[in-house]
Amino acid sequence: xxxxxxxxxxxxxxxxxxxxxxxxxxxxxxxxxxxxxxxxxxxxxxxxxxxxxxxxxxxxxxxxxxxxxxxxxxxxxxxxxxxxxxxxxxxxxxxxxxxxxxxxxxxxxxxxxxxxxxxxxxxxxxxxx
Amino acid sequence: xxxxxxxxxxxxxxxxxxxxxxxxxxxxxxxxxxxxxxxxxxxxxxxxxxxxxxxxxxxxxxxxxxxxxxxxxxxxxxxxxxxxxxxxxxxxxxxxxxxxxxxxxxxxxxxxxxxxxxxxxxxxxxxxx
DNA sequence: TTAGCAAGTATACAAAAGGATAGTGTTGTT
DNA sequence: AACAACACTATCCTTTTGTATACTTGCTAA
Numbered sequence: 001x002x003x004x005x006x007x008x009x010x011x012x013x014x015x016x017x018x019x020x021x022x023x024x025x026x027x028x029x030x031x032x033x034x035x036x037x038x039x040x041x042x043x044x045x046x047x048x049x050x051x052x053x054x055x056x057x058x059x060x061x062x063x064x065x066x067x068x069x070x071x072x073x074x075x076x077x078x079x080x081x082x083x084x085x086x087x088x089x090x091x092x093x094x095x096x097x098x099x100x101x102x103x104x105x106x107x108x109x110x111x112x113x114x115x116x117x118x119x120x121x122x123x124x125x126x127x128x129x
Numbered sequence: 130x131x132x133x134x135x136x137x138x139x140x141x142x143x144x145x146x147x148x149x150x151x152x153x154x155x156x157x158x159x160x161x162x163x164x165x166x167x168x169x170x171x172x173x174x175x176x177x178x179x180x181x182x183x184x185x186x187x188x189x190x191x192x193x194x195x196x197x198x199x200x201x202x203x204x205x206x207x208x209x210x211x212x213x214x215x216x217x218x219x220x221x222x223x224x225x226x227x228x229x230x231x232x233x234x235x236x237x238x239x240x241x242x243x244x245x246x247x248x249x250x251x252x253x254x255x256x257x258x
Numbered sequence: 259t260t261a262g263c264a265a266g267t268a269t270a271c272a273a274a275a276g277g278a279t280a281g282t283g284t285t286g287t288t
Numbered sequence: 289a290a291c292a293a294c295a296c297t298a299t300c301c302t303t304t305t306g307t308a309t310a311c312t313t314g315c316t317a318a
């Protein structure tokens with residue numbers, strides 16, 4: 001991506017729009033939430049998971065936040081929720097194609113930051129302010 | 130990025146690590162915060178901005194949150210803060226090379242999500258749960 | 259008939275994030 | 289002497305986020 005293309009995208013995003021409701025920002029913010037991100041990563045790793053599995057994988061999450069985040073992901077089309085009316089009930093979650101692309105972007109970002117992390121952590125320790 | 134590479138990255142990220150302190154997650158979370166993201170975008174657009182300029186561009190941010198986010202960005206090496214001891218004092222902010230790569234990843238994510246936003250917003254309206 | 263499971267809901271509370279706004283320090287201008 | 293400019297701090301208060309945990313529902317097995 002060259003600088004001109006970047007400036008086009010930034011104009012498109014309308015970053016300085018004073019409007020309260022900006023769908024792009026909303027959609028992005030919903031995706032980049034802490035818990036949401038972790039859920040997408042574990043679903044990317046395991047392909048299909050039940051509610052309790054996700055809960056186990058996303059260490060420290062409460063059922064309330066898990067439900068909330070999964071619902072948002074489902075609502076925005078990143079995750080597919082499938083209910084099997086067995087007894088006891090079984091519910092499976094997996095990424096949609098759209099969710100899978102989102103995962104790739106996330107992993108791409110992580111891939112780039114990982115080698116920088118030790119330096120950043122070191123800088124943080126020295127940065128007293 | 131193929132699936133095998135993805136799985137390697139996910140293993141590397143150690144997404145299911147129960148440890149409270151995971152530097153990778155910390156660094157990512159700090160980057161993907163709502164205000165932080167907006168600041169990176171406006172700095173990408175204008176190259177160099179003073180405190181009051183950033184405040185004007187990031188609509189709705191309070192000085193407290195602006196300072197906090199700028200400090201985090203500086204601490205993590207995404208932003209350079211330059212003080213000119215004039216009177217009145219002048220402080221300039223701009224992205225570092227590292228911050229510029231971060232911006233590219235962010236814009237890349239946005240670039241992909243923008244065409245999906247209308248559908249997502251429509252789905253949200255229909256999704257009553 | 260009582261127990262038990264899965265997948266949540268509901269409730270109460272605690273912690274963190276964030277908003278509004280006043281104050282600080284320095285020095286040139288009126 | 290009062291004021292203004294700038295880049296913040298500090299304080300108070302509200303909102304949001306999150307935790308912990310008890311409860312629900314529907315059916316099945318002991």
